[in-house]
Amino acid sequence: MQLSSNEHNNFSLERFESMLKTNSVLFFDSEEFEEIVHHYLENGKIALAKKATKLGLEQHPSSTNLKLFQIEMYIFENKLDIADELLDELHQLEQSNEEIYIQKANIFSRRDMHKEAITLLEQALEITADEADVLSLLGMEYLFLEDYENAKLYFMRCLEEDEEDYSALYNIIYCFEFLDEYEAAIDYLNDFLNKNPYCEVAWHQIGKQYYELKDYKKALAAFDFAIISDDRFIGAYLEKGRVLEKLKRYEEAIESYSITLGLDDPTSYALLRIGKCYEKLGNAEMAIQFYTKCVEEDSLLDKGWIAITDFYIKNKQFQKALYYIEKAINIDSENVLYWKRYAKINNKLNLFEEAEVGFRKALELGNYELESWLTRGDILTNLGEFEAAVNNFNQSLEFYPEHAEIEYRLSGLYFTLNENDKGAFHLKNALKSEPEFLMIIEELFPQVYQMPAVVEIIKEHKNPSL
Template sequence: MALDSNEYPDKSISKFESMLKTDDVYFFDAEDFEEIIHYYLNNGKVSLGKKAIQIGLEQHPNSLELKLLRVEILVFEDKFETAEKLLDELQNIDSHNEEIYIQRANIQSKQDNHQEAVNLLLEALHRTEDSFDIYSLLGMEYLFMDDFESAKRSFMRCVEFDDRDYSSLYNVIYCFEFLEDFDGAIHYLNDYLERNPYCEVAWHQLGKMYLGMDMFQEALTSFDFAIISDDSFIGAYFEKGKVLEKLGKYNEAIENYETTISIEDPTSHAYLRIGRCHEKLGNNDLAKYYYYNTVHEDPLLDKGWLAITDFHYKLENYEKALYYINKAINIDGENPLYWKKCAKIYFALNNFDEADFAYKQAVDLGNYELDTWKNWADVLKKTGDFGSSIQVLIQGLEFYPESAELLYKLAGVYLKNDEVLNTREKLAEAMQLNIEKLQLFEEEFPEFNKVKWLQTLVSEIKKTST
């Protein structure tokens, strides 16, 4: 396994690169070559790593470690057959070398044979006392197999070996989250913090767990401890700001977001959060200032354009809202929520044809929310296209068959379209489902309140329902 590149002496690297630039041939110990090769591989300089392996094997043709490094390169380049042949040769020389099994596992993993990779890694575990890297590899294989329980146990072993292995710690918490065992994650992190009380990463993760469970005070305490452990930890300030927002403490939230900006360069996400806080406080000019800074900082952040859209929509500046929602759509035209927002703006502008198109886009992209069907049907009703409005409502009822609101609306549109029998049927269904929502029908279609047969039908259904 490649070692940390920081452990490599610069002298060997300089000497090797000097040799490559001249015709001179320098002799290196096999261990020196290993260090040089690890350095190049860890820094992504594969061609130089291959060159070092070639020269190293010329000087030390029997070096098992150099041959294993050659295998590592072959696996990296997906030359599995050649790698397997070389591993067979090496296993005949040293059948107890765990690195042989690790490389065989890498080959199986790259071929999506994850269970076989696990079996080989377990075999490697039996052959070494230095099992840290193997447990890390096992954890990743289990993740590939969606075996989160086994992955969690493997990464826990890594954390046991090294409390500062934050990558494994994150993976442990990821497994807890995927298993929806939030209580287990909190217990694990608290236990970890008993041993490492000044670990800002663990406090930060604990705070996020509490935040996800709406335990806001506990979350605040955790983020405070993360900040005490490292007062430059931007993530803790940012998450603390989110909690304070949830609690309606917008000025305090702003202070924490501004702290992140003072520690490092401003981010679009911080500007966006500050803008939302100012909007909640009624500071419209400041809200607009920060929203515009959001998109200036990151023109591709579609959430920034959406925030500006919502800001202008609430102020009934519909033309400006339309301009900015189109910015968002240009960035992410596959987002159904943007098309839905676009449809609402067109409706407010009485541009019903464009609103119809936008709602169709939203539904085609997978937005099937109840109000989408209701609002789309209203758009078509406004244009007098009762047939299409009926089809939209029928389609909506496929998703919400128990929706009295859709049924009352459908009954009304049927009546506008002079389909009396269908009106009777749907109105009866709606009243049997929820007679209290009859007022929705009466409010939306007041012109039919004086239709005698309709009044008779309503009276009959009311009698049978009491």
């Protein structure tokens, strides 16, 4: 009885793995070795693939395909010089093998020599029987060069060769989007759908283009067609939910998001959006329930923790907001969005030292918003940490040169520290640019505001002829 192809492959694998366990040596023809190596590569078992290639070349030292597998693994391990040398040897023997050109192009690509890779792939294209794969590789090389027009053209040719190559379709749309050609993308997708009317991926992509153009009704219709084409297409339900939110149809959005929870394991994104919809509907209990599920599902999703925290901040429940943002910080202490909220919540609770820590961490993590500098400086001033406040404001001037709100504060601090020359310098700078902000000195430094030297500078500014 003749074995089917799958049975034959399984039999070969079983024999090979049995040989490894018993340390015996069995003979396999070169095609069997190729199938074994391919199987291991497909399943990410690189060590076994290398073992099979080595044994295969010992039994079939002239096998080009096994040598190409060996080269592919050298490239994977970034041993590019060895792979390059072996390819040169193979090229001397077989100048019409497109795989040699493809692997050589792969090496050039790894070395960021994308134009050279393209030249070799063009040569491979002339001799290959499988144009779609080579066209796709050419498209990728043009993407690396950020030449989106050419990348788009090659992916289009690839899709013409293989209409089920959805990765090529995604890449085409990516190029259109990068070029801000949303309407051209819609035209292209409509042409594609005329030939493939039940392609759920194309309907999904056309819906996304309409969403970008804010044509939500057409986007909604497209996502509905995607769902008709494949009623288990999770991406289409999620996008449909987003559109329904934009249309303020929150109950329907919840329904669309909820369908995805039954199709697969719940995604934190769907749980978060359901929570947002319930919050918009004024259903606080259900909103919190879904926000909590969201962070339980994915504790690293900062949007989940921020949603819970912001919910309690809006409702002025600052102690609860603080509880959740502290939990978030314990999970990810490098998240600037967490520290900003931690600072603001503690400030609201009059926990000024903690608030100062929060603003300092946010600044250290690269959040250089003016508000962060100003609020942190004011907190340090209120705590009597005048030198630290001066340092804070001087640093902020690097990002906001001669900004009046900073200059007035520095003036007040320097006068407080009896560094009157510096105080006068910053006060004059501030008065020149924003005299109406003089109230900052009056409110934050009332004693300074009444100092004779300060009164004189203000008077001279108002009456320059005096």
